[in-house]
Amino acid sequence: MALTRREFLKGISLTVAALGLPAEFIPRMVQAAMAKKRPPVIWLHFQECTGCTETLLRASHPDVAKLIFELISLDYHETIMAAAGHQAEKSLHDSVQANKGKYICVVEGGIPTADKGIHCKIAGKTGVQIIKEVANNAAAVIAIGTCAAFGGVQAAKPNPTRVKSAGDLIKGPPVVNIPGCPPNPANFLGFILHYLTFGKLPALDKLGRPKFAYGRLIHDHCERRAHFDDGRYAEEFGGEGHKLGYCLYKLGCKGPQTYANCPTARFNDVGAWPVGIGHGCAGCTEPGFWDNGSFYERLPEIAGLKVDEAGGKATGAVAVAAGVHAVAGVGRKLAKAKGGK
Amino acid sequence: MVKITVDPVTRLEGHLRIDAEVSGGKIKKAWSSGQMWRGIENILKGRDPRDAWMFTQRICGVCTTVHALASVRSVENALGMEVPLNAQLIRNLTQSLHALHDHIVHFYILSALDWVDVISAAGADPKAASSLAQSLSDWPNNSIKRMKAVKKQLNDLVASGQLGPFANGYWGHPAMKLPPEVNLMAVSHYLEALDYQRKANEALAIIAGKTPHVQNVIVGGVATAINLDNEATLNIERLYRIKSLLEEVDGFIKNVYLVDVCAIGALYAAWLPYGKGVTNYLSVPDMPLDTKGEKFDLPGGTIMSGKLDSMKSIKSFNDPYFGKNVAESIAHSWYNGDWSKHPYEEETAPKYTDFNADAKYSWMKSPTFKGKPMQVGPLAQVLAGVATGDKLTMKYANKALKLISAVAGVKVGAEILHSTIGRHAARAIRCAMMSDLALKHWELLVANIAKGDLEIFNPPTFPKGEQRGYGFHEAPRGALSHWIIIKNGKIDNYQCVVPSTWNACPRNGKERPGPYEASLVGNPIADETKPLEILRTIHSFDPCIACAVHMVDPAGGELAKIKVL
Ligand code: SF4
Numbered sequence: 069m070a071l072t073r074r075e076f077l078k079g080i081s082l083t084v085a086a087l088g089l090p091a092e093f094i095p096r097m098v099q100a101a102m103a104k105k106r107p108p109v110i111w112l113h114f115q116e117c118t119g120c121t122e123t124l125l126r127a128s129h130p131d132v133a134k135l136i137f138e139l140i141s142l143d144y145h146e147t148i149m150a151a152a153g154h155q156a157e158k159s160l161h162d163s164v165q166a167n168k169g170k171y172i173c174v175v176e177g178g179i180p181t182a183d184k185g186i187h188c189k190i191a192g193k194t195g196v197q198i199i200k201e202v203a204n205n206a207a208a209v210i211a212i213g214t215c216a217a218f219g220g221v222q223a224a225k226p227n228p229t230r231v232k233s234a235g236d237l238i239k240g241p242p243v244v245n246i247p248g249c250p251p252n253p254a255n256f257l258g259f260i261l262h263y264l265t266f267g268k269l270p271a272l273d274k275l276g277r278p279k280f281a282y283g284r285l286i287h288d289h290c291e292r293r294a295h296f297d298d299g300r301y302a303e304e305f306g307g308e309g310h311k312l313g314y315c316l317y318k319l320g321c322k323g324p325q326t327y328a329n330c331p332t333a334r335f336n337d338v339g340a341w342p343v344g345i346g347h348g349c350a351g352c353t354e355p356g357f358w359d360n361g362s363f364y365e366r367l368p369e370i371a372g373l374k375v376d377e378a379g380g381k382a383t384g385a386v387a388v389a390a391g392v393h394a395v396a397g398v399g400r401k402l403a404k405a406k407g408g409k
Numbered sequence: 410m411v412k413i414t415v416d417p418v419t420r421l422e423g424h425l426r427i428d429a430e431v432s433g434g435k436i437k438k439a440w441s442s443g444q445m446w447r448g449i450e451n452i453l454k455g456r457d458p459r460d461a462w463m464f465t466q467r468i469c470g471v472c473t474t475v476h477a478l479a480s481v482r483s484v485e486n487a488l489g490m491e492v493p494l495n496a497q498l499i500r501n502l503t504q505s506l507h508a509l510h511d512h513i514v515h516f517y518i519l520s521a522l523d524w525v526d527v528i529s530a531a532g533a534d535p536k537a538a539s540s541l542a543q544s545l546s547d548w549p550n551n552s553i554k555r556m557k558a559v560k561k562q563l564n565d566l567v568a569s570g571q572l573g574p575f576a577n578g579y580w581g582h583p584a585m586k587l588p589p590e591v592n593l594m595a596v597s598h599y600l601e602a603l604d605y606q607r608k609a610n611e612a613l614a615i616i617a618g619k620t621p622h623v624q625n626v627i628v629g630g631v632a633t634a635i636n637l638d639n640e641a642t643l644n645i646e647r648l649y650r651i652k653s654l655l656e657e658v659d660g661f662i663k664n665v666y667l668v669d670v671c672a673i674g675a676l677y678a679a680w681l682p683y684g685k686g687v688t689n690y691l692s693v694p695d696m697p698l699d700t701k702g703e704k705f706d707l708p709g710g711t712i713m714s715g716k717l718d719s720m721k722s723i724k725s726f727n728d729p730y731f732g733k734n735v736a737e738s739i740a741h742s743w744y745n746g747d748w749s750k751h752p753y754e755e756e757t758a759p760k761y762t763d764f765n766a767d768a769k770y771s772w773m774k775s776p777t778f779k780g781k782p783m784q785v786g787p788l789a790q791v792l793a794g795v796a797t798g799d800k801l802t803m804k805y806a807n808k809a810l811k812l813i814s815a816v817a818g819v820k821v822g823a824e825i826l827h828s829t830i831g832r833h834a835a836r837a838i839r840c841a842m843m844s845d846l847a848l849k850h851w852e853l854l855v856a857n858i859a860k861g862d863l864e865i866f867n868p869p870t871f872p873k874g875e876q877r878g879y880g881f882h883e884a885p886r887g888a889l890s891h892w893i894i895i896k897n898g899k900i901d902n903y904q905c906v907v908p909s910t911w912n913a914c915p916r917n918g919k920e921r922p923g924p925y926e927a928s929l930v931g932n933p934i935a936d937e938t939k940p941l942e943i944l945r946t947i948h949s950f951d952p953c954i955a956c957a958v959h960m961v962d963p964a965g966g967e968l969a970k971i972k973v974l
Contacts, residue, residue, distance in 0.1 A: 119470020143576065
């Protein structure tokens with residue numbers, strides 16, 4: 069893509085003219101064009117609810133203004149871009165052409181594949197086509213949210229539009245999953261900052277999730293864990309145990325099988341997270357969490373141990389006592405708890 | 410005659426396409442088409458009704474909270490349940506705090522760029538911008554220093570050649586009329602809006618666990634544990650943190666947002682005649698003050714043909730006037746057949762047949778009330794308040810109209826609200842009302858807790874057999890309702906009739922256009938290749954298309970290519 073100096077200057081003058089700016093902007097733009105570019109980012113939306121984008125509006129370090137004005141060049145993002153229709157399409161096309169193989173592509177949403185993908189179209193193209201043209205030409209792809217990472221809510225049974233994840237369809241660039249419904253913005257931004265600062269991907273788990281955010285079970289760092297271990301459970305919303313901040317396992321908490329940093333990263337800069345206010349973890353960073361039973365039914369199994377319906381008694385208790393402690397000190401306490409009192 | 414298509418319509422949630430016929434510089438006819446379909450309602454079949462809110466909230470992350478509220482209300486309505494007063498008040502705080510964030514974001518991030526020329530702001534005089542802003546309000550952050558800093562930030566961005574989201578905007582468009590100083594002031598407030606919407610969310614997260622997608626609303630009440638003597642629950646420290654954040658946001662809403670909308674609206678006074686469209690209005694009462702849902706702080710009801718004296722109030726969560734009169738038509742929607750049915754009776758067989766303006770052209774259905782298309786949203790709600798003489802509505806409606814009159818230099822009354830700009834003004838009025846109400850319901854909650862009431866939950870029980878119920882909620886985008894049929898404790902049918910479907914729907918069985926389509930007719934178009942004016946009117950409704958199209962069936966038609974004109 070080597071431009072001659074004349075072409076280059078001409079391009080700049082055209083840009084300045086197109087923007088209706090005075091000619092004095094030309095030298096500044098030339099200078100800027102020679103300087104280090106902010107890395108281009110193209111953000112695609114498919115079958116989603118825009119919650120992942122909304123979550124970015126809640127981020128504070130960096131906040132969204134710093135992110136888009138200083139750290140990255142957000143060349144295409146349907147929710148916030150000024151342009152629409154043909155002008156929006158032009159922004160997308162321009163950036164893909166100019167930055168082929170160099171841009172970061174963010175995918176928000178699952179991609180429907182039933183009936184050749186007609187259930188989601190943008191500018192007349194199906195999601196599947198757009199993935200091919202845009203995502204496959206990126207340097208790296210971030211699948212933000214559980215929809216892009218694992219299909220999400222529209223992929224819940226019976227998955228009517230046969231939704232696939234970004235990773236299922238993308239060929240070529242590495243795909244990093246940042247699941248969550250929506251994910252903590254710190255996890256998305258953490259990835260971006262890591263990538264820009266160290267120039268490489270962070271360590272990922274086997275589901276393609278960065279270990280810095282999805283390395284441990286919620287249950288491992290949960291503030292209510294001591295109550296779990298000692299058998300103090302909330303039995304009903306608003307009940308005694310609930311009012312005392314006891315463990316939410318019996319109210320359906322999925323923390324024991326969910327990998328995420330919610331208890332350490334927290335949300336919205338006020339130290340909040342769902343378990344913190346009294347609602348069990350929904351398990352939203354895991355594939356298929358929509359089909360793992362009711363959000364209000366206790367997990368039948370913890371760390372491989374079947375838990376007796378009647379009273380939190382682990383049927384694997386003997387094995388635990390024999391020293392499978394590493395998998396589940398939990399089982400021991402649960403067994404001891406007998407009825408969870 | 411020129412035919413134009415805007416696809417994608419950006420700065421909104423979801424995938425929307427607008428087609429319009431233009432001649433003599435005006436829109437003659439328009440079509441609104443939803444371009445995405447997910448099938449949440451079908452996914453709900455056979456599931457536990459207590460889980461429905463968790464799914465439906467994922468219909469939309471912009472209108473997060475609203476589908477959670479409507480969903481739990483529908484299940485409670487089917488079971489004939491009440492919720493404890495604390496739960497009602499925490500839900501009210503949840504909805505009002507969310508609304509503050511939502512309205513601020515809508516004006517500044519999603520629609521201001523239709524009126525404000527960012528590039529023109531780069532050439533503004535910061536001194537003049539500051540004195541102009543100070544003449545409108547005494548907001549401390551309108552100083553010369555601030556305006557200078559914003560101008561520099563903007564110039565640096567422009568000079569970088571990487572305009573990011575501002576690239577290819579409609580800068581210098583003939584319909585952009587604001588002087589550079591007003592543009593600079595607006596850009597400064599755009600950046601501040603990002604901070605204040607975040608604060609509203611911080612307050613919300615304290616009671617809701619997180620946002621977007623709150624996790625405190627449950628069938629029977631809320632999950633937010635209250636205990637003044639515990640560090641892990643809603644206690645006085647958490648309550649006061651909510652209040653302080655709320656007060657900061659309140660300042661921005663009253664001194665900046667409401668003022669900007671009125672001032673910019675007045676400077677675009679030439680636009681006041683445009684964008685009226687459908688003048689049947691529907692709103693539902695909300696912010697309940699009791700456990701049953703019979704007394705409310707926000708009035709709601711219907712107004713027909715723009716006549717305020719036709720106002721008929723909806724009185725309770727059970728009012729049959731609402732329950733009986735909603736229907737949906739599929740005459741122009743990509744579903745098999747041509748019927749109009751009550752939500753309980755709907756069954757859906759999708760049939761995609763390409764965009765065909767004379768036949769079927771959208772995934773959205775066409776909702777009707779007593780057979781008529783209705784406009785929903787803050788405008789409908791504010792008009793209901795004006796029609797019933799609601800004090801709080803009048804307080805801010807009068808303030809807004811006074812300010813618009815002062816800046817425009819002509820006296821205007823409530824009739825100007827039936828317009829593109831009027832929808833923005835009504836949203837700002839509602840936002841100021843919601844800010845007052847958030848503070849009021851915070852006080853009510855504290856007072857109730859002070860009485861020793863810590864109840865937050867009535868456990869639901871699901872009897873054998875069939876129960877039907879609906880739950881409505883006056884969401885930031887207008888009247889939302891969920892309709893559920895429960896059979897033996899499982900969901901048998903679930904339908905959502907959402908604000909953006911009311912507004913963005915295609916023509917109904919009687920060929921009556923929906924509110925978007927009707928409101929575009931007569932809009933000027935200065936340059937058909939850059940249809941900025943379409944965005945203005947569409948954005949004034951605050952579209953949310955993921956909400957509007959949420960039905961799906963495993964069947965589905967063949968792909969026929971959509972032509973982008
Ligand atoms: S079950 Fe849930 S609430 Fe209890 S300790 Fe584990 S993660 Fe925390």
